[in-house]
Amino acid sequence: xxxxxxxxxxxxxxxxxxxxxxxxxxxxxxxxxxxxxxxxxxxxxxxxxxxxxxxxxxxxxxxxxxxxxxxxxxxxxxxxxxxxxxxxxxxxxxxxxxxxxxxxxxxxxxxxxxxxxxxxxxxxxxxxxxxxxxxxxxxxxxxxxxxxxxxxxxxxxxxxxxxxxxxxxxxxxxxxxxxxxxxxxxxxxxxxxxxxxxxxxxxxxxxxxxxxxxxxxxxxxxxxxxxxxxxxxxxxxxxxxxxxxxxxxxxxxxxxxxxxxxxxxxxxxxxxxxxxxxxxxxxxxxxxxxxxxxxxxxxxxxxxxxxxxxxxxxxxxxxxxxxxxxxxxxxxxxxxxxxxxx
Ligand code: ATP
Numbered sequence: 001x002x003x004x005x006x007x008x009x010x011x012x013x014x015x016x017x018x019x020x021x022x023x024x025x026x027x028x029x030x031x032x033x034x035x036x037x038x039x040x041x042x043x044x045x046x047x048x049x050x051x052x053x054x055x056x057x058x059x060x061x062x063x064x065x066x067x068x069x070x071x072x073x074x075x076x077x078x079x080x081x082x083x084x085x086x087x088x089x090x091x092x093x094x095x096x097x098x099x100x101x102x103x104x105x106x107x108x109x110x111x112x113x114x115x116x117x118x119x120x121x122x123x124x125x126x127x128x129x130x131x132x133x134x135x136x137x138x139x140x141x142x143x144x145x146x147x148x149x150x151x152x153x154x155x156x157x158x159x160x161x162x163x164x165x166x167x168x169x170x171x172x173x174x175x176x177x178x179x180x181x182x183x184x185x186x187x188x189x190x191x192x193x194x195x196x197x198x199x200x201x202x203x204x205x206x207x208x209x210x211x212x213x214x215x216x217x218x219x220x221x222x223x224x225x226x227x228x229x230x231x232x233x234x235x236x237x238x239x240x241x242x243x244x245x246x247x248x249x250x251x252x253x254x255x256x257x258x259x260x261x262x263x264x265x266x267x268x269x270x271x272x273x274x275x276x277x278x279x280x281x282x283x284x285x286x287x288x289x290x291x292x293x294x295x296x297x298x299x300x301x302x303x304x305x306x307x308x309x310x311x312x313x314x315x316x317x318x319x320x321x322x323x324x325x326x327x328x329x330x331x332x333x334x335x336x337x338x339x340x341x342x
Contacts, residue, residue, distance in 0.1 A: 003027050003062070004154065005060070005061040006023055008022075009060070010022070011210075019055070020210040021058070021211070023212075028063075029185070029186055031202050033201040035192065037233070043190055049188060050156050051075050075154075076152055077152055080147040080156070080160045081158050086142055088131055092130075092134070092142050093128065095142055097111075097149065099147075099150040100150055121144065121145045136163055144160070153185055155180070156187075198234070204216065204217070206234070214227065223332075223334075227336055236271070238270050238271070238272065240268050241265065241266070241267050244263045246262070249266070253283040253284060259331070266335050267339075268335055269336055272308075272309045273296070278325060279325055280325065281325035285308065286321065293314065294314055295313070295314050
């Protein structure tokens with residue numbers, strides 16, 4: 001299981017800078033995601049790690065060995081795509097056996113590996129079927145088993161779950177993570193789905209316009225976003241602009257406590273669920289709209305010209321139009337690094 005290092009990688013297509021000086025480290029056996037909006041460069045970076053693309057500048061290292069000039073087949077990687085790319089004329093077991101046979105792995109070893117994977121992926125009843133006789137989720141499992149059959153040290157995933165419906169996606173997500181821990185490989189997973197990245201990753205690398213905007217554990221990225229882009233891209237956020245004085249930002253709802261020096265104009269960010277309802281809360285507003293979500297309520301609360309989104313347990317019964325008081329804890333409020341919007 002190699003560790004991966006990307007050192008100063010840039011990629012230019014004509015006059016498009018798809019990646020600009022990207023560096024990152026993936027520890028051996030880690031599960032990391034490359035997350036970001038369409039066009040931010042995540043697939044380009046994955047293809048550079050796989051060796052399908054040569055970077056315009058920079059190096060790729062596996063276990064500190066430079067592999068930048070090494071062709072894809074000679075790298076210790078396997079790829080798992082969204083468009084399963086299964087061979088339609090081969091059975092499930094022959095699809096899975098394809099890679100190791102190509103690599104001239106001895107026959108008994110191939111059938112042992114294929115048998116193991118078929119069992120682990122719950123594909124035993126389907127082993128002799130052709131891919132078009134399988135559901136999307138089953139095809140995705142075959143694609144994953146096929147990638148793992150060559151016993152790669154690194155598995156590269158390119159939005160593998162985007163063709164599955166939401167419920168199945170959650171399930172296969174868990175299976176991939178579980179398998180990664182059991183089998184042991186270093187995983188680099190491309191997605192534009194922030195929920196997927198938060199649920200699966202040891203580390204999230206959030207890309208924006210060909211650079212890494214922020215990296216960190218899912219918790220860090222979610223609760224401690226550094227910029228407006230990160231705060232907006234991940235989850236729901238309350239973003240408020242204003243002056244900071246005496247450890248608080250004055251807002252139409254009241255003073256929001258912040259751990260920051262006085263400043264004429266900054267942007268603060270806090271997540272809807274950090275709020276605490278309290279009859280003696282320092283903040284107040286009017287509930288313009290309530291959306292019952294089962295486990296929780298989304299409250300859209302207004303004061304002056306601002307609207308906040310609050311999330312409270314679904315057991316609360318709050319009507320539209322209610323006046324509420326609430327608190328937000330100082331350590332739940334982040335002051336963003338970038339300038340407030342004009
Ligand atoms: P998506 O989620 O839409 O796949 P992405 O984050 O994976 O987006 P990339 O596919 O890496 O983004 O593309 C990054 C930028 O590079 C985009 O502006 C894209 O148009 C451009 N690009 C990618 N591949 C090529 C290519 N072969 N030729 C020209 N431009 C390219």
